[in-house]
Amino acid sequence: MQEFINNFNLEDYLPAVIAGMTNVLFAAAILIVGIYIASKVNRGICKMGESHEKLDDTLFRFLGSLGKYIVLAFVVIAVLNRFGVQTASIVALLGAAGLAVGLALQGTLSNLAAGVMLLVFRPYKVGDFIDAAGRFGNVTEIDLFTTVLQTFDNQQIIIPNSQIWGAQIINHSHHKIRGVDMLFGVAYKEDSAKVKKIINDVMAAHPNILKDPAPFVEVESLNDSSVDFRVRPFCHGEHYFDILYSVPEQIKQALDQAGVEIPFPHRKLIIEKEE
Incomplete structure (x- = not known):
């Protein structure tokens, strides 16, 4: 130990220390800027939905969150790359994991895709009487995965959006x-x-x-x-x-x-x- 102290020369380690501190500062800066940009992307997309009455807030909140996490994913990859981590294997691993999750959740993802289409094209809205997927009732709720109907005898019917989007929809409330x-x-x-x-x-x-x-x-x-x-x-x-x-x-x-x-x-x- 005494020999190490006697032979220690700060000048030999100084470049590595400076490089490490520089990487930490750059990584912190990338992280802070990335979080700020992700928040701005989220708020910007949400405001687009709020500024137009005909656009559905649920869809734009989802798109805002999706945009935020996509930006954060790139920020994390950039931070890891700054420290010399090989991100190519991480990206490949995430891609494989995403594919596996997608295959496991095919039904859920089809409902999600149908929900996005319903919220974009708006064939019906909350309060309309519709006939869809063999069911008739008053629309009480529309989200990204399901549509909720209330029947005349006060039954609640929850229909997966994929069943509605893939079939005929009759909107009895569309015309006054x-x-x-x-x-x-x-x-x-x-x-x-x-x-x-x-x-x-x-x-x-x-x-x-x-x-x-x-x-x-x-x-x-x-x-x-x-x-x-x-x-x-x-x-x-x-x-x-x-x-x-x-x-x-x-x-x-x-x-x-x-x-x-x-x-x-x-x-x-x-x-x-x-x-």
């Missing part, structure tokens, strides 16, 4: 004015003009049926035992289900009061007696 399609059949003996007047009178008295556009009432088809009328009143979207479930009963009562026969399937049986 909706047509309500209904079909009514009457007997062949009835006067078509009289039936149309009865139906029009019922719709004219309904407070939620619009006068413009005017209700549509016409004969659609001639069936085996009935003349079928296509009836399509128009209303604001929030009254759609009220009309769908109240008008048929009102028309039925009006037809009954007017003595109009509403036919039903029946068979005529003829029995012949043997002599």
Whole structure:
């Protein structure tokens, strides 16, 4: 030990010490600047979503976090490279790990991709009534992986976004004015003009049926035992289900009061007696 102290020469180690301190200072500077840039990238992307009402905040918060961690990943690689660490093997290892994770989470990633597409193209929004993936209900929540619906009987349905994006989506709330399609059949003996007047009178008295556009009432088809009328009143979207479930009963009562026969399937049986 005494021999080491006697032979120690600071000038021999000074370049290495200076180089090491320089690397530490440069690494600290890279780290500080990188964290600052990552935070700015995150805030900038989030502000893009906040500045446009039609853009979804959830998507931009996700993209902001993604951009932040991508910048931080490059910062860590730059810091390690500053200390002489061979980063090529680390990048290859991270790539292989990412591939393995991606293969293990194929379903989750497909939901994520579908969620991004739904948030970008916005075929529906929270509060809309939609028919998607064989389910119907009011959209209460949309995130990157699932869409949550509330049914009329207060059930909560959570649907993976990949099932929605890959199938037909019917948005019942997209247009403010909706047509309500209904079909009514009457007997062949009835006067078509009289039936149309009865139906029009019922719709004219309904407070939620619009006068413009005017209700549509016409004969659609001639069936085996009935003349079928296509009836399509128009209303604001929030009254759609009220009309769908109240008008048929009102028309039925009006037809009954007017003595109009509403036919039903029946068979005529003829029995012949043997002599």
